[in-house]
Amino acid sequence: MALLLGALSIGLILSLLAMGVFISFRVFSFPDITTDGSVTTGAAIAAVLLVDGVSPLWATLAGALGGAAAGAATGVLHSRFKINRLLAGILVMTALYSINLRIMGKSNVPLLSAQTLATQAEAVGTRWLGQTELEIAGFAVTTRDLSVLLVIFGLVVSVAGLLLMFLRTQLGTAMRATGNNEQMIRAQGVNVGNMQIGGIALANGLVGLAGALLAQYQGFADVQMGIGMVVWGLASVIIGEALVGTTDIGLVITGAVMGSVLFRLLVAIALRAGLNPTDLKLVTAVFVFVALVLPGVLARLRARRPAASPLDAEGGR
Amino acid sequence: MTLPSVEVSGVVKTFGEGTANEVRALRGVDLEVESGSFVIIVGMNGSGKSTLLNAVAGSFPIDRGRIRLAGRDVTRWPEHRRAQLVGRVFQNPFSGTAPDLSIAENLALAARRGRRRGLGFALGKARRAELADRVRGLGMGLEDRLDNPIGTLSGGQRQGLTLLMATWRRPELLLLDEHTAALDPKSGDQVIRLSCRAIEGGRLTTMMVTHSMQQAATLGDRLIMMVQGRVHHDISGSEKRRLRPEDLLDRFEEVRRSERLDTASAEVLRRDYV
Numbered sequence: 001m002a003l004l005l006g007a008l009s010i011g012l013i014l015s016l017l018a019m020g021v022f023i024s025f026r027v028f029s030f031p032d033i034t035t036d037g038s039v040t041t042g043a044a045i046a047a048v049l050l051v052d053g054v055s056p057l058w059a060t061l062a063g064a065l066g067g068a069a070a071g072a073a074t075g076v077l078h079s080r081f082k083i084n085r086l087l088a089g090i091l092v093m094t095a096l097y098s099i100n101l102r103i104m105g106k107s108n109v110p111l112l113s114a115q116t117l118a119t120q121a122e123a124v125g126t127r128w129l130g131q132t133e134l135e136i137a138g139f140a141v142t143t144r145d146l147s148v149l150l151v152i153f154g155l156v157v158s159v160a161g162l163l164l165m166f167l168r169t170q171l172g173t174a175m176r177a178t179g180n181n182e183q184m185i186r187a188q189g190v191n192v193g194n195m196q197i198g199g200i201a202l203a204n205g206l207v208g209l210a211g212a213l214l215a216q217y218q219g220f221a222d223v224q225m226g227i228g229m230v231v232w233g234l235a236s237v238i239i240g241e242a243l244v245g246t247t248d249i250g251l252v253i254t255g256a257v258m259g260s261v262l263f264r265l266l267v268a269i270a271l272r273a274g275l276n277p278t279d280l281k282l283v284t285a286v287f288v289f290v291a292l293v294l295p296g297v298l299a300r301l302r303a304r305r306p307a308a309s310p311l312d313a314e315g316g317r
Numbered sequence: 318m319t320l321p322s323v324e325v326s327g328v329v330k331t332f333g334e335g336t337a338n339e340v341r342a343l344r345g346v347d348l349e350v351e352s353g354s355f356v357i358i359v360g361m362n363g364s365g366k367s368t369l370l371n372a373v374a375g376s377f378p379i380d381r382g383r384i385r386l387a388g389r390d391v392t393r394w395p396e397h398r399r400a401q402l403v404g405r406v407f408q409n410p411f412s413g414t415a416p417d418l419s420i421a422e423n424l425a426l427a428a429r430r431g432r433r434r435g436l437g438f439a440l441g442k443a444r445r446a447e448l449a450d451r452v453r454g455l456g457m458g459l460e461d462r463l464d465n466p467i468g469t470l471s472g473g474q475r476q477g478l479t480l481l482m483a484t485w486r487r488p489e490l491l492l493l494d495e496h497t498a499a500l501d502p503k504s505g506d507q508v509i510r511l512s513c514r515a516i517e518g519g520r521l522t523t524m525m526v527t528h529s530m531q532q533a534a535t536l537g538d539r540l541i542m543m544v545q546g547r548v549h550h551d552i553s554g555s556e557k558r559r560l561r562p563e564d565l566l567d568r569f570e571e572v573r574r575s576e577r578l579d580t581a582s583a584e585v586l587r588r589d590y591v
Binding site: 165170171173176181183185189190191 | 374395396397398400401403404405407411412413414415416417418422423425426427429430431432434435436437438439440466482483
């Protein structure tokens with residue numbers, strides 16, 4: 001049961017990262033590798049502030065802002081200096097490694113004695129329930145795990161709701177159109193470069209937020225924690241798209257959250273069943289590869305038969 | 318005397334200057350378009366007609382010359398800023414709309430062309446009612462499909478919507494770049510009818526590039542023929558009204574013959590002197 005709650009919590013935290021990846025990869029068609037660095041930036045800023053005794057809410061917010069700043073840097077490199085999208089992300093990600101080390105001052109900042117959102121949630125939960133352990137459906141559950149999960153759930157739902165509302169504003173609609181057809185949105189008087197900078201900043205703000213929460217959940221920030229995160233987020237988005245299978249943004253965002261949780265659960269089960277943690281990133285990468293290639297292969301197989309639908313050939317975009 | 322809405326003076330544009338693929342697309346274009354005038358632009362492939370439209374729209378910086386729109390010098394304005402003044406319909410029906418966004422969302426974006434975009438919802442209730450009304454005016458039966466992604470529509474429907482988007486807020490200048498060339502004849506005619514209605518109804522200053530001699534002869538109150546990056550013919554008034562497709566073809570034939578002569582004589586010169 002603790003395993004399940006843990007997987008749910010991490011899955012929900014990383015769903016914020018998945019939302020960020022959704023914005024850069026899907027909304028903007030911008031393969032943004034900054035993610036691997038900005039998730040650590042969010043964690044590093046939050047961890048250092050928490051150790052200094054800053055209130056967890058402000059520390060978390062600062063982490064998100066740090067991520068957003070990193071994203072804005074990538075956006076500026078691409079739109080103002082005309083650097084290729086992938087390369088812009090790689091440059092910022094590489095620079096962030098040093099910056100993250102500078103922020104933390106060492107490669108790992110433990111949060112053992114610091115007050116965090118997790119300890120605050122636990123305190124509130126214990127006060128309400130009056131006990132540190134309870135039983136749900138015959139399983140023993142610690143109040144800590146449960147209250148942390150509930151707080152994270154509430155947070156993710158509100159962030160997803162705000163994101164969805166934003167994407168339906170005039171500005172958000174213009175951002176979606178920018179990723180969809182630059183020529184069209186320019187003809188409507190929108191500065192494409194500014195939209196990209198703002199959009200990639202927003203995406204990495206969400207990633208930084210995920211990093212800040214992850215650090216508080218696992219009790220430390222580590223300079224290596226971002227490695228492979230962008231692929232992780234992409235896997236979640238792809239699973240989510242398979243689950244909801246539409247282009248409605250509300251459903252796609254919901255799908256990304258569900259995809260992240262589901263993927264984390266699958267990983268937890270696989271690890272439990274004996275998957276060597278060393279192989280986890282290899283397995284994730286192979287999974288994303290298969291998910292990207294499979295629709296095209298299926299479409300080709302189906303195309304050999306007469307009743308083929310051209311919609312299946314969409315592939316990984 | 319109406320003031321010129323568009324003033325193009327001495328505009329030069331060369332693509333790929335100094336390379337093997339150098340193209341001297343515009344070689345000094347001077348053109349004034351009066352406010353409310355509907356100008357047809359014709360010319361052979363590579364004569365610079367689309368380049369002229371793109372130069373006015375600001376798709377690229379020009380090498381020399383000035384461009385004024387509605388009395389303002391816009392030579393240095395980027396494309397998105399000129400969109401305050403300019404509505405455009407492109408040749409490719411895919412260019413003017415965002416395929417994954419719904420009809421309603423595309424139109425809502427056009428309703429704020431060139432204005433600041435804030436955190437108000439793109440589709441309020443009042444906006445929706447207005448949308449349905451104006452989409453019904455297209456006569457394409459799209460008013461019931463406002464929430465469908467535009468990517469699911471036909472080319473003709475997309476061009477009709479792009480036209481509606483370009484003219485949603487009255488543009489100082491409407492640019493139509495062979496906007497029916499990619500359509501089947503029937504939807505092409507429909508889009509032309511809609512264009513004429515919008516242009517006449519709003520007294521819109523319009524520059525329209527076309528390959529169709531039929532359209533060139535029957536539409537507009539002025540006709541410009543581009544040849545090798547310059548304005549070659551400029552026909553207006555009663556002469557334009559009398560113009561028939563055959564006359565245009567004759568003039569094209571003339572130009573072609575003189576061009577062939579040019580290349581032929583250049584060949585002779587090269588052979589004899591180089």
